[in-house]
Structures are given as C-alpha cells and as structure tokens.
Amino acid sequence: MEYVSRVPRPPLDGLIDDLYYLDGASPYALLTLPPAPSALLIVNLGAPFRIRGGTDIETAEYADGCVVTMPTRAWEFGYPLRTRSVGVHFKPWGLAPFLPMPAAELCDRPLTVEQIWGRPAIAELRDRLATADGPHEMLTLLEEELMRRLCETAGLGLVRHTSSVIAATSKGVAIGDLSVAAGVSSTHLAQRFKELIGVTPKRLARTYRFTATVFAINPAGPIDWGDLAYDAGYFDQAHFGHEFRAFTGLTPTRYVEVRRRFLREHPGHVLDGWPLPAD
Known part of the structure; x- marks a missing residue:
C-alpha cells in the first residue's frame, strides 16, 4: 500500500494536519478506528467503501467519499479489495470553514462529500484527480480546492x-x-x-x-x-x-x-x- 502525505501551505496549515494519498490493498477488509481529536475528509477514487459510525448506526456505503467530524466513539471502516483515495486529516476545528452546517449535525454521522459540496463539484474534482499526474499533483489539486472553499467562520x-x-x-x-x-x-x-x-x-x-x-x-x-x-x-x-x-x-x-x-x-x-x- 502506498501512502504519501504533506502539510498544506498557510493558512490551511492552521486547520489541517496533512493531506494524503492512499493506494493499494488494505491489510484487512474491516478496520476499527478509535476516536481521535481530528476530523476527516476523503475523496474516493476507487470502489466504494463502507462506514459504521457507532454501534447504534447502520453501515452505509460511500462511493464519492465521506466527511467525518470528530468522532466520540470507535467507528468501523470497510475497505474494498483495493482502495484509492486522497484525503485530509483536519485539526478538530479545521473542518468547520468547509461545512455548510454546524459540525454537531455530523457528530458520529458521516456524510458523503456530495452532501457537503454538491454533486457537480465533487464529480468535477474526482475527474481532475483521476487524470492527475501522480500523487503530488493530486494533493496540489486538493489543496487548491480547499483554498478556494475556505470561508470566514465566526468563533x-x-x-x-x-x-x-x-x-x-x-x-x-x-x-x-x-x-x-x-x-x-x-x-x-x-x-x-x-x-x-x-x-x-x-x-x-x-x-x-x-x-x-x-x-x-x-x-x-x-x-x-x-x-x-x-x-x-x-x-x-x-x-x-x-x-x-x-x-x-x-x-x-x-x-x-x-x-x-x-x-x-x-x-x-x-x-x-x-x-x-x-x-
């Protein structure tokens, strides 16, 4: 499995720990991730994956990717046989300037990227990422998209x-x-x-x-x-x-x-x- 990551340029570095690229076969079909003080955005470029946000949440399938605010409990991530994606590890507060709703509405309830940014926008971004020349160009494209979407956020x-x-x-x-x-x-x-x-x-x-x-x-x-x-x-x-x-x-x-x-x-x-x- 190939994993490439880097810290974005300012001002995104005050919101984001790193941007990453992941490609290859997962070590297991199902992983359990403990809660951590961070939020996550994944733009999926491979087969759909599955997430269960908690024991009382049904497993859901994500084709275009997902947005996860800081979880309060362990969550399950089900990989396809081969996965390919780019993503963002946000600081706990870092996702807020990119959300159209309060973060509390997503607590332990992951959404698709389409639900956050709309179908045309994520479809265009996925197309650009899929034709990019390697992981580093893909991370640059993702960084540019985040810079474009960065909004002032009260508080x-x-x-x-x-x-x-x-x-x-x-x-x-x-x-x-x-x-x-x-x-x-x-x-x-x-x-x-x-x-x-x-x-x-x-x-x-x-x-x-x-x-x-x-x-x-x-x-x-x-x-x-x-x-x-x-x-x-x-x-x-x-x-x-x-x-x-x-x-x-x-x-x-x-x-x-x-x-x-x-x-x-x-x-x-x-x-x-x-x-x-x-x-």
Missing part, C-alpha cells in the same frame, strides 16, 4: 485557541478556567465548540487525553497499566479501563492483543500506527 479563533490550550494540558484542564481565560461564559464556549467541532470542550479534553495515552502504549513491550493510568492523569486504573472501553469497545488488554496481531501479521505496514483490525 474560529476562540475555538482554535481554547482547543490548543486543552491539547497542551495532557492531564486535563478545568473547563470553567478556560471560559474565564477566554472572557466568555461556559455556555457560550460549549456552544461554539459544538458548532465548529461537534463536541463540547470537556469531550475534546477527554479525547486528547485518551489519544495521548494510547500513543504512549508500546504494544511490543510489557505494560504497567497502573503507571500508565497515573501518568495520564486518570483517577485510578478502573477509571482508565472504563474510559478505554467507552472509546474503543475493548478492554486495554484486548486492545493490545489486537494491536500485536496487526504488527505480527503486517510488520512495517504504512498504517501500523493508527488503525485496528476489527475484533
């Missing part, structure tokens, strides 16, 4: 700054302190977050902490779960285990078993840092 500065403070405070931060520092009420802050990210500041803080904890796990070595929970700022190991199951549907030990299986069956795979085979 973006407030949400971006507060989110950055949350991200920098790995063991958690009092949400009331954030609203006082921003000079707004906690209700106003929560409303802006739901409009632009899809979740409250408290939920974002939980997701940042969980993601940092997961990245601290080395599945190839021994793990002291008590120390890991303490270092991450959880009240105790039971609290950590409850949070882990809420985010992934798995216990911490089962998660490590699944990760080890991935590493054992696909050593050095380009995707081995973030997805999980479906358990």
Whole structure:
C-alpha cells in the first residue's frame, strides 16, 4: 500500500494536519478506528467503501467519499479489495470553514462529500484527480480546492485557541478556567465548540487525553497499566479501563492483543500506527 502525505501551505496549515494519498490493498477488509481529536475528509477514487459510525448506526456505503467530524466513539471502516483515495486529516476545528452546517449535525454521522459540496463539484474534482499526474499533483489539486472553499467562520479563533490550550494540558484542564481565560461564559464556549467541532470542550479534553495515552502504549513491550493510568492523569486504573472501553469497545488488554496481531501479521505496514483490525 502506498501512502504519501504533506502539510498544506498557510493558512490551511492552521486547520489541517496533512493531506494524503492512499493506494493499494488494505491489510484487512474491516478496520476499527478509535476516536481521535481530528476530523476527516476523503475523496474516493476507487470502489466504494463502507462506514459504521457507532454501534447504534447502520453501515452505509460511500462511493464519492465521506466527511467525518470528530468522532466520540470507535467507528468501523470497510475497505474494498483495493482502495484509492486522497484525503485530509483536519485539526478538530479545521473542518468547520468547509461545512455548510454546524459540525454537531455530523457528530458520529458521516456524510458523503456530495452532501457537503454538491454533486457537480465533487464529480468535477474526482475527474481532475483521476487524470492527475501522480500523487503530488493530486494533493496540489486538493489543496487548491480547499483554498478556494475556505470561508470566514465566526468563533474560529476562540475555538482554535481554547482547543490548543486543552491539547497542551495532557492531564486535563478545568473547563470553567478556560471560559474565564477566554472572557466568555461556559455556555457560550460549549456552544461554539459544538458548532465548529461537534463536541463540547470537556469531550475534546477527554479525547486528547485518551489519544495521548494510547500513543504512549508500546504494544511490543510489557505494560504497567497502573503507571500508565497515573501518568495520564486518570483517577485510578478502573477509571482508565472504563474510559478505554467507552472509546474503543475493548478492554486495554484486548486492545493490545489486537494491536500485536496487526504488527505480527503486517510488520512495517504504512498504517501500523493508527488503525485496528476489527475484533
């Protein structure tokens, strides 16, 4: 599987972690992706893929691609035998300037790109991408489309700054302190977050902490779960285990078993840092 990525130029770099190109056979037909503090846009150039946004959501097929605001729970991604796409990994607030509706309306409910940008626009973009001369030109075309669609968004500065403070405070931060520092009420802050990210500041803080904890796990070595929970700022190991199951549907030990299986069956795979085979 080929994976190419790069950071876009300003001002998109303040909204986007990277643009990427993916082509090849997936290591598994079905992957489970834990929640992360990011949003996603995929422009599909191959066979349709399938997504289930949560246990109470039916699996849906996506032919032209999909738009996913920051998820609150693990979601399943079903690949065709061979996949080809370009996409965008947004910062939590980064998708808002490209949406015609509040992000909260998409929370754990992915939409097609056509539903966001319209059929003529996505059809033209897919045609241009399909005839482009290689991954780097494709990423340039995608970047140009995003630059063209970039809109002023009320409250973006407030949400971006507060989110950055949350991200920098790995063991958690009092949400009331954030609203006082921003000079707004906690209700106003929560409303802006739901409009632009899809979740409250408290939920974002939980997701940042969980993601940092997961990245601290080395599945190839021994793990002291008590120390890991303490270092991450959880009240105790039971609290950590409850949070882990809420985010992934798995216990911490089962998660490590699944990760080890991935590493054992696909050593050095380009995707081995973030997805999980479906358990």
